[in-house]
Amino acid sequence: MKTDLFGRNVLITGASSGIGRAVSVMVYAAGANVFLLGRNTERLEETASMCMACGENACEKEKREVVWLSYDLVAEPDDIPKLFQRLAGEYGVFSGLVHSAGVEMVRPLRSIKTVNLVNTYIANAVSGVMLMKGLSLAGVHSESGVSAVLISSISASCGNAGLLCYAMSKGAVESSVKTLAIELISSKIRVNCIAPAMIKTPMTENGAYQKIQNIDGERKDFVELQHPMGFGEPDDIANAALFLLSDASKYINGITLFADGGYSVQ
Numbered sequence: 001m002k003t004d005l006f007g008r009n010v011l012i013t014g015a016s017s018g019i020g021r022a023v024s025v026m027v028y029a030a031g032a033n034v035f036l037l038g039r040n041t042e043r044l045e046e047t048a049s050m051c052m053a054c055g056e057n058a059c060e061k062e063k064r065e066v067v068w069l070s071y072d073l074v075a076e077p078d079d080i081p082k083l084f085q086r087l088a089g090e091y092g093v094f095s096g097l098v099h100s101a102g103v104e105m106v107r108p109l110r111s112i113k114t115v116n117l118v119n120t121y122i123a124n125a126v127s128g129v130m131l132m133k134g135l136s137l138a139g140v141h142s143e144s145g146v147s148a149v150l151i152s153s154i155s156a157s158c159g160n161a162g163l164l165c166y167a168m169s170k171g172a173v174e175s176s177v178k179t180l181a182i183e184l185i186s187s188k189i190r191v192n193c194i195a196p197a198m199i200k201t202p203m204t205e206n207g208a209y210q211k212i213q214n215i216d217g218e219r220k221d222f223v224e225l226q227h228p229m230g231f232g233e234p235d236d237i238a239n240a241a242l243f244l245l246s247d248a249s250k251y252i253n254g255i256t257l258f259a260d261g262g263y264s265v266q
Helices: 017-030 041-057 077-091 114-136 164-182 202-216 220-223 234-245
Strands: 009-013 032-037 066-070 096-099 146-151 189-196 255-260
Touching: 009 017, 009 077, 009 114, 009 234, 017 032, 017 041, 017 096, 017 202, 017 234, 032 041, 032 077, 032 220, 041 066, 066 077, 077 114, 096 114, 096 234, 114 164, 114 189, 146 164, 189 234, 234 255
Parallel strands: 009 032, 009 096, 032 066, 096 146, 146 189, 189 255
Antiparallel strands: none
């Protein structure tokens, strides 16, 4: 199966940890130039070092770019397309995007305020749309074909107490992917989604378990039992992203790929 990405420019958001970091290393290992976005400069540098270490030890040793930028996708969403234009002007057109950045919001309905809904929606859904707007601009994307992957969540399809803000925003991500897939196919831009279940990342391990317990009394081991194959690893999602970025998936467009260890089929 052809999953190499040699010579392609791929931008990855949320690259400072978790799924975004795993995607960054795997995409770089597949031969791409990677452009890493996140808010924590120190952790972005760590991700960049992991990519370059892969290049030294396990991957082909030809020259590839690793560019990292501290960037807040929520601060000025309308400026996101300009970022893509600037990077394309300096480094060349893009062939791929993985939008992994996002925020978790665990809050029962009785405590939700409008600001919680709006902020989560902007962080998880609006930012992805503006990234796609930037990628679709003339002179930004490769005319030979582009693949964009947006990270959703099983919460968009499966009910979970306390995750209304998060589920609403991820549902918007999946809806936008269907429309974008049709609108952008004339520009040879494919758009797909990945919906993970619980993945062992700093965000989930430091936040979701404790907050879920506070809402409905569930313990971490009970939550894990709801996942037939246990909690996933960041590489499980990175492998799915690599497939969707590559030519191996060239006839796949507008789907949500469930990478949930069987959670959603129960």
